[in-house]
Amino acid sequence: MEQRNLQFIIEEIWPKVKKKHLYPEIPIPKVGKIEENAQKDQEQAVGIEIKQKQITINPAFVYQMKDKMREEQVIEALLDHGVAHYTFCPWDFQTHLLLYAEAKRVVNDKELAKQVAGYFMDVITDTYCVKTKSTEIPQLHRNLKKSKVEEVIASLYQKIWGIDLGISNESNTGSRHDEIVRRLARIPYLDRSRWPESIQKFARSIKSLLTYEKEEEGKRGGNRGSNPQGDHNLDNYSFEEIDQGLRDYAKRTMAVSEFRDIVEDFSEELKEMGYGMEGGMGRGRGNPIDADILFYMKLAETYSIPIKKVKTEEKGSLHPHSHSPWEIGSPFQDVDPWTSFGKIMPGITQIWKKKEGKGRGKLEGTPDCLIAIDSSGSMINPRKSLSYAVLGAACATNAYLRNDSKVAVYNFSDAPMGGKDILNFTNKKEDIYRTLCKYFGGGTALDLEDIMSLMNGRKNVDLFIITDMKITNLEALIGFLSQIQNRITVVHIGENPYASRFEKAVEKKKNISIFTVKRKEDIPHIVLGSIREYWNSNL
Amino acid sequence: MIHEKKMNEITKKVLQNQTKKESLAVKNPFGEFDNFQFKKVEIPLDKIVQDTEVVMDKIRIGYEKLLEEEAKELVWMVQYNTIIKAYELAEKYVKEIDYTAEDIEDFCFALENTQRIPYLIPGPAGIYISALCNCVKDEEIKLKLSELKTEINLIGFRLPKGKRLVIEGDTGDFTGIGLEGGELVVEGNAKNWTGAGMRSGKILVKKNIGLHTGEWMMGGEIYVGGRVRGLGNIVEGKIFERDKLIYPGKVRYPNLYY
Numbered sequence: 001m002e003q004r005n006l007q008f009i010i011e012e013i014w015p016k017v018k019k020k021h022l023y024p025e026i027p028i029p030k031v032g033k034i035e036e037n038a039q040k041d042q043e044q045a046v047g048i049e050i051k052q053k054q055i056t057i058n059p060a061f062v063y064q065m066k067d068k069m070r071e072e073q074v075i076e077a078l079l080d081h082g083v084a085h086y087t088f089c090p091w092d093f094q095t096h097l098l099l100y101a102e103a104k105r106v107v108n109d110k111e112l113a114k115q116v117a118g119y120f121m122d123v124i125t126d127t128y129c130v131k132t133k134s135t136e137i138p139q140l141h142r143n144l145k146k147s148k149v150e151e152v153i154a155s156l157y158q159k160i161w162g163i164d165l166g167i168s169n170e171s172n173t174g175s176r177h178d179e180i181v182r183r184l185a186r187i188p189y190l191d192r193s194r195w196p197e198s199i200q201k202f203a204r205s206i207k208s209l210l211t212y213e214k215e216e217e218g219k220r221g222g223n224r225g226s227n228p229q230g231d232h233n234l235d236n237y238s239f240e241e242i243d244q245g246l247r248d249y250a251k252r253t254m255a256v257s258e259f260r261d262i263v264e265d266f267s268e269e270l271k272e273m274g275y276g277m278e279g280g281m282g283r284g285r286g287n288p289i290d291a292d293i294l295f296y297m298k299l300a301e302t303y304s305i306p307i308k309k310v311k312t313e314e315k316g317s318l319h320p321h322s323h324s325p326w327e328i329g330s331p332f333q334d335v336d337p338w339t340s341f342g343k344i345m346p347g348i349t350q351i352w353k354k355k356e357g358k359g360r361g362k363l364e365g366t367p368d369c370l371i372a373i374d375s376s377g378s379m380i381n382p383r384k385s386l387s388y389a390v391l392g393a394a395c396a397t398n399a400y401l402r403n404d405s406k407v408a409v410y411n412f413s414d415a416p417m418g419g420k421d422i423l424n425f426t427n428k429k430e431d432i433y434r435t436l437c438k439y440f441g442g443g444t445a446l447d448l449e450d451i452m453s454l455m456n457g458r459k460n461v462d463l464f465i466i467t468d469m470k471i472t473n474l475e476a477l478i479g480f481l482s483q484i485q486n487r488i489t490v491v492h493i494g495e496n497p498y499a500s501r502f503e504k505a506v507e508k509k510k511n512i513s514i515f516t517v518k519r520k521e522d523i524p525h526i527v528l529g530s531i532r533e534y535w536n537s538n539l
Numbered sequence: 540m541i542h543e544k545k546m547n548e549i550t551k552k553v554l555q556n557q558t559k560k561e562s563l564a565v566k567n568p569f570g571e572f573d574n575f576q577f578k579k580v581e582i583p584l585d586k587i588v589q590d591t592e593v594v595m596d597k598i599r600i601g602y603e604k605l606l607e608e609e610a611k612e613l614v615w616m617v618q619y620n621t622i623i624k625a626y627e628l629a630e631k632y633v634k635e636i637d638y639t640a641e642d643i644e645d646f647c648f649a650l651e652n653t654q655r656i657p658y659l660i661p662g663p664a665g666i667y668i669s670a671l672c673n674c675v676k677d678e679e680i681k682l683k684l685s686e687l688k689t690e691i692n693l694i695g696f697r698l699p700k701g702k703r704l705v706i707e708g709d710t711g712d713f714t715g716i717g718l719e720g721g722e723l724v725v726e727g728n729a730k731n732w733t734g735a736g737m738r739s740g741k742i743l744v745k746k747n748i749g750l751h752t753g754e755w756m757m758g759g760e761i762y763v764g765g766r767v768r769g770l771g772n773i774v775e776g777k778i779f780e781r782d783k784l785i786y787p788g789k790v791r792y793p794n795l796y797y
Contacts, residue, residue, distance in 0.1 A: 106685075130582065
């Protein structure tokens with residue numbers, strides 16, 4: 001009954017809150033029990049929870065506050081806070097990750113960094129609301145029970161909002177906290193462009209206090225109490241937001257190690273969300289997350305290249321093949337009136353079942369692709385730093401898979417000596433990426449038998465080679481490529497005599513395109529740009 | 540009479556048409572915001588941030604002036620007279636500014652942000668920071684510099700009596716040289732020539748210290764929580780390694796490295 005009353009209050013307040021925040025696209029908040037991960041004997045319940053954009057208000061919290069504030073006030077304050085997380089800070093998952101990463105640089109501890117990022121985002125959202133909206137948030141803070149850190153944060157609010165929140169200097173355990181508050185008050189919280197440096201300063205100022213509190217909790221044998229304004233974790237975001245956030249973060253950092261650190265820190269939560277490496281689109285359960293592969297996967301998703309379709313031999317138009325009974329819902333255009341006696345009636349009417357013919361060049365399709373990638377010692381180890389060769393191959397992989405084609409990978413260093421990894425044609429993205437990311441080091445030689453057996457005489461297979469051309473058996477490769485008619489794209493990194501020799505040898509072959517990349521960083525742009533041109537040209 | 544009737548009918552029709560048109564008219568989707576007032580109040584944070592920016596600009600300008608005078612070609616040699624001259628200039632510039640200890644810390648981090656301050660030349664930067672510390676009103680200055688990528692040289696130069704400077708993090712060469720009675724605490728490591736030429740006061744390095752420690756030291760005490768790599772030619776004063784007096788005494792000799 002009481003829960004229903006609260007829902008009624010929310011429904012009354014929600015239009016006002018929505019208008020105040022300029023109509024964010026958030027579903028109407030609901031009332032519900034919130035699971036708390038802290039001690040059960042905690043005095044203060046959690047007020048709000050946000051899961052995949054759904055705000056939930058905890059009735060227990062509202063009732064706890066009942067004696068100090070009207071229910072409407074409590075709910076409005078909580079909603080203002082929750083909505084401002086969407087409309088201002090962190091705004092998206094990428095910003096959340098960025099803030100966390102910057103905090104971790106300072107505190108060097110996963111849990112502390114999460115706490116710092118949480119407090120920082122709360123300070124920003126509440127300050128934003130106080131400055132730009134009429135809100136009950138100060139009243140809420142005045143009445144919340146506070147831990148030591150929360151007391152310092154409340155002192156900060158008092159100082160930067162100019163509103164009395166009932167925090168006296170005596171309760172604030174002296175000058176040490178005054179110093180922290182003085183430092184915290186100098187941060188430009190509302191300047192979004194300075195958030196990365198601001199959170200570092202925030203973390204530097206509050207680090208000692210958080211460490212002390214953590215130690216105290218350790219001694220007491222308890223956990224940190226939940227934040228009454230809700231904890232900030234990955235549950236707040238939808239799958240799509242997390243996907244987009246990871247993509248944006250990979251693109252922003254362009255560094256494998258930074259991305260790996262973040263993904264490893266959030267690995268538990270990501271696994272909960274379904275990010276294992278097995279299964280469709282990089283999601284699945286039960287497997288450890290390979291952060292390096294995820295990095296290339298997300299980074300490659302930020303580039304997009306179209307593929308010029310070619311006329312395929314195997315694909316023809318659909319032709320009527322046999323009859324089958326018509327059922328309600330089946331397409332009318334397939335009805336065969338001659339065998340249906342002119343009637344539309346289940347059991348009598350028959351439809352044509354169509355089959356694909358073996359017409360020659362009637363339909364265009366995208367061929368499969370064999371990617372040969374050099375992972376010899378002269379190439380960058382993709383697991384140590386960003387390998388543009390792997391990124392280029394990853395972009396090509398995505399382009400083919402998007403067109404329902406399959407991709408095979410031939411990862412080689414000194415192949416005749418066993419320095420190779422072969423993946424047959426597949427559409428399993430994770431397997432392809434895993435093979436692309438393998439690094440052998442050592443010499444560079446191709447085993448053409450492997451390539452031949454992979455291509456198996458198929459003419460409709462594109463060949464995509466990324467190498468620095470310092471291949472020991474280059475002559476054999478030139479000979480092999482001159483014999484085949486497939487579309488071949490060769491990307492070589494840097495100028496060297498081997499590359500010149502290769503260029504000269506295949507210059508008359510129209511099915512071979514060579515791209516020289518002088519700066520490794522240009523690979524995604526040059527390769528993709530040039531490939532786009534190449535694939536769109538008529539062969 | 541008939542004419543009047545017709546007129547009435549026409550008026551009625553016109554009115555009916557008008558109401559029809561009105562009902563068909565597109566509703567302004569922003570109509571709801573006609574009387575919407577954006578509430579943006581000034582909060583103390585705005586002023587604090589603005590004042591901080593103003594002070595930071597002044598400090599930055601002072602540093603740039605010092606560089607213009609002392610490191611015209613972005614080269615600066617650490618010599619006795621260059622240090623003295625640079626310090627005098629730095630002191631002149633910082634005395635014109637009203638700032639706090641927190642501003643000094645912000646300046647240290649701003650030095651690493653090339654968008655805000657174009658050049659970080661460790662020598663003049665250290666001299667300038669020392670001048671800032673020596674002239675600030677606060678008696679105790681705490682600089683949390685653990686995350687600073689650059690170790691600042693010459694920090695704590697001429698720290699006067701009555702001042703206590705605490706550095707969280709490591710410091711570079713020439714830490715606390717020419718100390719004049721102040722107390723310098725380094726909660727990390729200090730490099731070579733620490734406490735060189737200090738006259739009085741106390742230097743406390745929580746971790747290790749480099750070579751030539753206390754070179755031409757005239758007085759005062761250096762306490763090292765970790766290891767002393769090597770002593771300089773000391774005139775007078777005391778040096779302790781992990782609470783053990785190593786100078787004066789026969790435990791360590793100058794210019795021998797451990």
